[in-house]
Amino acid sequence: MDEDPANNIHRDYKDPSGVSVTIFEDGAEQEPQLVALKKVIIPRIKDFRELHILRHVVRHSHPNIVRLMFSQRRKYKMDVAYTLVFEFIPTTLAKLKQVYSKERNVVDIKLCIWQLFAGLHHLKELNIIHRDIKPANLLVNPKTGRLIIADFGSAIFIPSYPDVYQGTYAVTRYYRPPELILGAKRYNCMVDVWSAGCIFAELYIGEALFAGTSAYVQLQLIYNKLGTPSADDLKDMQVLEKDYICAIKHQAIYPFGELFSVFEQLRYPEESNPASLLVKILDLNPEKRLFGRQLLSDNFFAELFQEGRRRNNGALVTDAISLEQRQHIIGTEVQTTN
Incomplete structure (x- = not known):
């Protein structure tokens, strides 16, 4: 260019x-x-x-x-x-998230989240880590519903050599994954997946899922809802066990997560309750986080691709994403229902 x-x-x-x-x-x-x-x-x-x-x-x-x-x-x-x-895209998800949550605008929420993960899937294929996925960096056209990942000021290419130090102070705190909080020196696009999962939850509950005032408080909130990592998890997180022990020495240990209770209180219909899917996305182990085609083809998003499906403003979902785009991404035939 x-x-x-x-x-x-x-x-x-x-x-x-x-x-x-x-x-x-x-x-x-x-x-x-x-x-x-x-x-x-x-x-x-x-x-x-x-x-x-x-x-x-x-x-x-x-x-x-x-x-x-x-x-x-x-x-x-x-x-x-x-x-x-x-x-030019007129607004950001940071400005729209309260509206979506307050109105319980499930279709628009699912539409935003599907597009976010579709964009991240593409970045993974390009070997790019964004490293600052947050609502303020997601642009939205309210008329069409199209969402765009923006602001690549913190982005990096995934290093070709495994011993390259990538820096740990990345990603805004509320959306920072546990491996970075614990000082992992090497990581991949799964840090973006964690951030997107936090945004996913935020659009439903109307506030940040993990609103820590410090790194240690952030870990406490994460463990409260998701439990604590195992030795195998720490290995996949590229975190030394001694660093983990040092980080949690003043924290309570939660053997079981409490994420489900957060969404049970909201009383969403079963097909629109994100808890089961979020648990798979927000896995403490980055190697186990649900992502890519498997996530994008999950039945949770099926209603978006029903023929003639409309958003709250009356616009067709296909104004933002076409059935052909979905088929291209997930690599299978798209089944439509009336």
Whole structure:
């Protein structure tokens, strides 16, 4: 993707719901188009990893991953300033989650979650870990229901060599998986799966599932609802047992999780109660977390693909995801019902 000349960007329009501009291509005025701008200033000697990842994503586009339209680079004092131009999506899941939860908007919740996991499945195939999946980084078009994973500022490619140190301070605390809290030096896309599972629960209960005020409190909340890891779990978490013992020495131990009781109180219909599915997604052992085609084809999401299924606003679910898209992802024929 070539960088566009500065005179092709005109900041002549701003929308109340986000930053936007009018684009003119090749010096000739075209149909005005709203876009979102992100400005980043980095040291001249530093590699701009986010841009490399975004360009790679563009070459392997996906409807649930943000699309970089073009970028602009210029000198800024002793640093380098980048302007990244993205497709414009009007709001975020952070702004909509309370509405979905309060209205018990099950179809829209399932639609958002299915698209989130579809996007993460695509990132896994590209060997990319997002490392900051949270509602504020998920863009939503309320009209169509389309959800997009955005903000790749913390993203990395999965290292080719197993001994590469990836850094442990990643992912916003409420959505940080236990292996990172416990200091795992190596991890994979399952950290994103954990974050998505936390968001899944949050859309139902209307608040963060694990709202810890510190790393230790975060672990306490996780163990309260999900139990504590076994020795085999710690091995798969890439966590040393001595680090685990040190982390929990002042904490109570919960042999059984209490996640089911959280959702039993909400009294959702059985086919829309997410507890059984969430237990599989929010497994303390990252190697056992439900993900990919097996998750996306789970019967929990079946109602989304019933013929003529509509959202609360009357729009068809297929405005956001088509039956063909689902079939392409899960690799099987889609059965529709009236």
